[in-house]
Amino acid sequence: MSHPTSPEIQVQESVRREFYQRLDSYSAAPLWTALAKLVTSEPRPDYVPACWNYAQMRALLMESGDLITASEAERRVLVLENPNLRGLSQITQSLYAGLQLILPGEIAPSHRHAAAALRLVIEGNGGYTAVDGERITMHPGDFIITPSWTFHDHGNLGSEPVIWLDGLDVPIVNMFTTSFFEGYPQETQAIVRPEGDAAARFGATLLPLEYTPQSASSPLFVYPYSRSREALDQLYRNGPLDAHHGIKLQYANPATGGSPMPTMAAFTQFLPAGFKSENYQSTDGTIYCVVEGRGCSRIGEETVEWGPHDVFVVPAWASVQHQPSEDSVLFSFSDRPAQKALGLWREKRG
Ligand code: GTQ
Numbered sequence: 078m079s080h081p082t083s084p085e086i087q088v089q090e091s092v093r094r095e096f097y098q099r100l101d102s103y104s105a106a107p108l109w110t111a112l113a114k115l116v117t118s119e120p121r122p123d124y125v126p127a128c129w130n131y132a133q134m135r136a137l138l139m140e141s142g143d144l145i146t147a148s149e150a151e152r153r154v155l156v157l158e159n160p161n162l163r164g165l166s167q168i169t170q171s172l173y174a175g176l177q178l179i180l181p182g183e184i185a186p187s188h189r190h191a192a193a194a195l196r197l198v199i200e201g202n203g204g205y206t207a208v209d210g211e212r213i214t215m216h217p218g219d220f221i222i223t224p225s226w227t228f229h230d231h232g233n234l235g236s237e238p239v240i241w242l243d244g245l246d247v248p249i250v251n252m253f254t255t256s257f258f259e260g261y262p263q264e265t266q267a268i269v270r271p272e273g274d275a276a277a278r279f280g281a282t283l284l285p286l287e288y289t290p291q292s293a294s295s296p297l298f299v300y301p302y303s304r305s306r307e308a309l310d311q312l313y314r315n316g317p318l319d320a321h322h323g324i325k326l327q328y329a330n331p332a333t334g335g336s337p338m339p340t341m342a343a344f345t346q347f348l349p350a351g352f353k354s355e356n357y358q359s360t361d362g363t364i365y366c367v368v369e370g371r372g373c374s375r376i377g378e379e380t381v382e383w384g385p386h387d388v389f390v391v392p393a394w395a396s397v398q399h400q401p402s403e404d405s406v407l408f409s410f411s412d413r414p415a416q417k418a419l420g421l422w423r424e425k426r427g
Pocket residue numbers: 152154174175177190194229243245
């Protein structure tokens with residue numbers, strides 16, 4: 078059934094243009110010239126696939142260490158800006174990413190904000206972050222969360238630089254114009270629980286008696302790499318591999334089974350050497366960080382080559398195919414839970 082069409086109005090294009098100009102002075106515009114760009118038949122991100130080479134970024138980060146202290150900078154971070162979103166501090170249209178450096182003896186002062194943060198520890202031992210009154214020692218590969226409005230400060234008690242990847246939902250918070258920020262009265266927050274307390278309460282497949290979640294975020298702040306690596310390894314040995322994802326797991330809030338924070342999901346996956354994943358698309362643009370291994374990924378029409386600690390972006394709805402040349406572990410994060418909560422998330426296999 079086709080719609081009955083009304084006869085076309087014969088009118089000169091210049092007459093229409095003159096009308097559009099008059100509309101403009103009333104802060105109004107015709108929808109019909111904008112509709113196709115406004116409501117697209119499928120996701121059309123304004124940002125592009127990109128990859129940041131870790132050796133290059135590390136050298137720049139160390140250079141920044143000679144220019145400013147963590148304390149003066151508040152956070153000494155090199156923001157990873159999508160090449161098509163320069164000046165916006167966005168790696169995708171909804172997420173922020175950066176590489177943060179803390180040198181031995183330094184402190185990044187305590188503060189809190191509406192934006193939620195996640196960290197993937199990249200290198201160095203002796204670093205810590207304190208979240209909500211408890212200190213967490215960082216080890217390479219650990220996944221750490223800083224839920225919305227929790228005080229957090231970072232420090233380095235060791236003898237080597239500590240570097241991690243930050244992921245924040247700042248563009249989402251700003252899109253909703255819901256940003257708040259507050260400094261803590263002192264440089265470091267009061268520690269009210271011994272280290273490991275949250276892990277004992279929530280991280281041992283046990284829960285406190287009659288526990289009801291008090292927030293939308295996980296009460297567990299650190300997901301140690303040793304445990305997630307072991308899980309990936311065992312599942313690889315048990316098989317089978319998923320054709321699109323290899324062995325892939327999502328980090329979970331142990332009290333709800335949901336994502337660790339309401340706006341961002343994080344994943345870890347093992348891809349054995351020589352594996353070639355099948356094409357996969359999803360609406361959540363995803364930031365990857367290579368924990369171990371080497372390979373390349375075809376992202377739409379482009380191919381990015383990656384090695385240890387490189388960061389790369391797969392835009393929303395871009396078709397992705399991973400081809401590790403060595404046994405590889407990829408960490409990734411996206412805004413999937415926010416999309417799911419709004420009924421918007423979609424995926425396509427093959
Ligand atoms: O560690 O609190 O990369 O507040 C950007 C903003 C890190 C942090 C960032 C932040 C932080």
